[in-house]
Amino acid sequence: MLKKGIIFVFIVTIMTLLSVLGLLYFKPYEHQNIASDYVQNRVNIVIEDIALKSDYSIIDNDKIYIPVEIIKKYLNSDIVLDKADNRLYLEIRNPVFKLETEKLDNMIRDGIKLNFLTVNIDDKQYLNIRGLEKIFDIDVNYIKETNTLIIDRIKKTIKLGEIKSNAYLRPKKSSFSFVMDKLHTGDKVVVFEECGKWYKVRTQKGYIGYVLNKVIDVKTEEVDINRKINNVRRNVKVNGKINLVWDYVYKYSKDLSKENKIEGLNVISPTWFSINSNGYIINNGDFDYVNQAHKKGYKVWALIDNQFNRDLTRQFLKSKQMQENLIKQLAVYSSIYDLDGINIDFENVYYEDKDKLTEFVRRLTDTLKQQNIIISMDMTVPSTNPNWSKFYDRKKLGKILDYCIVMTYDEHWATSPKSGSVASIRWVMKGIENSLKYIPKEKLIMGLPFYTRQWEEYKDSRGKIKVKSKVLTMKDVERIIKENNLEVIWLEDVGQYYTEYFKEGKKYRIWIEDDKSIELKAKLIYRYNLAGIASWRKGFEKESIWAVLNNIVEANNKDISLSIVKFNGLN
Structure with a gap:
């Protein structure tokens, strides 16, 4: 008997020691090392x-x-x-x-x-x-x-337990298994199941194990379930003039937390959504992006485009099912990402689909207005081109939408047969004036280019001048000017600086967008009393541009409008 008693004491001692060691050193969810930035x-x-x-x-x-x-x-x-x-x-x-x-x-x-x-x-x-x-x-x-x-x-009910007296959490239903954690009187646990004299529980630390049921009081509680993603928006409108920038997102959004707040910027429009033929919107939305934008004081108007594909757009506009899918998805994404607005960027559409497009925009607007978000649409300047301009029913769309953004740039586009400015001042003014024939001024936002094009001119085998272009950012232009030691001249009638140079038998020409040209165009919002400006695109600008735009959008309307009744000979 004595020998058995010694053996029993020895076993108890060893088990206690193991429990203590387990309590001191056991890590419940140890992970393997991984080679990763994360x-x-x-x-x-x-x-x-x-x-x-x-x-x-x-x-x-x-x-x-x-x-x-x-x-x-x-x-x-x-x-x-x-x-x-x-x-x-x-x-x-x-x-x-x-x-x-x-x-x-x-x-x-x-x-x-x-x-x-x-x-x-x-x-x-x-x-x-x-x-x-x-x-x-x-x-x-x-x-x-x-x-x-x-x-x-998410469940309607949950079992909660409160520890009545100090106890041990164990990985198995046995007092001989080692101790994972020590629980104290008053500690709360989530209870999952009763197993004889044990309860399977999860502690507030996230540990899962077993506790003797005699040391725990268990009760079932009703859970107040809220499955609502978002609420109807408040305060979505911008006070004063709108200063919007499009943020081009190929796939993954930038981390706005690493960027300084841009003074004067009040709306940012990430290019997140595209229509597709498979019933899904291509969604590149980012919850954290919107959260960071809101912290900086920006409204977020996510952009949806038609991939600038007129055949895909025709297929889409013919199908009520595809349109219904898109509208439902945009409503859900607007809730998930807490969007303040949607910016519709449908370009290159068959003129014959004009009425169908207008009706789709009306249906989309009617739905998203239940969330009280802002709906805007991008439009070219009025022209006679049926599939690039005339398919916009500007008069009807101007009544449906909150804002119409007129893209007053690409005067000379990427494949233009002739070199020239992206947005000369007279051309911009004409585009605004023609747009105002259909769109109320308080709904019209003027587009500004943060880019320009470098034009390469050369002669083909027959001696005919050929032209091709590439997009330049403002910093690209500064670098080219510095590298080639170029002189620039101000073109009064164009409202831009200009430079040119020759290299390897080819002539290169640049109509420059900079602080001065952007300021000249931006002031037109007061000349015509427009709703604001929208710039393509973030990342193409020099930092100094933001101070220029901030001074304009924050200016006293009367003072600045009087100063530009006449400028550069323009009436």
């Missing part, structure tokens, strides 16, 4: 009562990246991943999330198609889940203390 941001994943010990999420500022394979396995098995395009497709047949109004909810009741960009990290596809929680019907909570991301499916 290695320092890797985070443990817990999905309800499952600790994913071999997988991790990545938190980068306000972005939470989850492996797509984990989303498909645990959250939504219907997703389709296009690895080549870094894109996740999701068709939701019975959406449980809510939009801003009941009418919008009814619109998507029969289903919605959505897609989101993924990123490739260490040859694995990840989705930024931030902003998409209600799309996937989940709650997400990051526990900094244990570097753990907890994901819970």
Whole structure:
């Protein structure tokens, strides 16, 4: 008997020692090292009562990246991943999330198609889940203390427990298993199931294990579920003149948190959406981009284009189903990304589709106005070209839309047979005046170019002068002038500086856009009392341009308008 007692004491001592060692050294969700720029941001994943010990999420500022394979396995098995395009497709047949109004909810009741960009990290596809929680019907909570991301499916009820007296959390239903963590009186836990004399629980640190049921009080609580993504917008209008810049996004948006606020800029328009023939809008939206833009005081009017493809546009305008899909998707994306506006950029459309386009814009505007967001549309200056200009029914569109943005640039376009300015002052004025015949001045926004073109002129084999061009940013022009030691002259009637040079038997000509030419054009918003200016595109400008535009949009209307009644001989 004595020998058995000694053995029992020895076993208890060893188990206690192991428990203490476990408490001191055990790390519940240890990860393997990975070679990645994000290695320092890797985070443990817990999905309800499952600790994913071999997988991790990545938190980068306000972005939470989850492996797509984990989303498909645990959250939504219907997703389709296009690895080549870094894109996740999701068709939701019975959406449980809510939009801003009941009418919008009814619109998507029969289903919605959505897609989101993924990123490739260490040859694995990840989705930024931030902003998409209600799309996937989940709650997400990051526990900094244990570097753990907890994901819970949204439920009507939840079992909660309160620890009655100090206890141990163990990985198995046995008092002989080692101790994962020590729980104290009053600690709260989530309870998942009862297993004999044990409860399976998750602690506030995100640890999952078992606690004796005698040390815990359990109760079921009703959860106040809010599946509404967003609310009807407030304060979406810009006070004073609009100063918009288009931000060209090929696929992934820039990190605005790393940029200084641009004084005077009040609207930014990322080029995020395009129509497609597969029933999905191509979506390059970014929740964090909008969040950062709003912190800087910018409104966000996301742009949707028609890929400037007239045949695709004709197919789209013929199909009520395609249009309905687009309108539903834009309504959902506007909610997800908390957009203040949508900017429609449909160019190169068959003249015969003019009425269909106008009707589509009306339907889209009627729907998105339920969210109280601003709708604008880009238009060329009026001309006789049927498929580039005449397909815009400016008079009707001017009544439907909040704003019409007239692209008063590309006077001489990329494939122009003749060299010339992108936006000479007289041509810009004529474009505005002709547009005002159809569009109310308080709805007209004037487009400005932050770019110019370098024209290369040469003679072909027959001695005929041929022309080709390439786009230059303002910094490109400064570099060319410096490298070639060029002189510039001011062209009074054009409202721009000009330079030219010869190289290898070819003549190069540049009509320059700079502070002076942009200021001259921008002041026209007071001459014609327009709603504001819109500039193509962010990144093409010199930094000094923003001070020029800020001085104009913030100027006293009366003072500046009086100063330009006559300028450069223009009446």
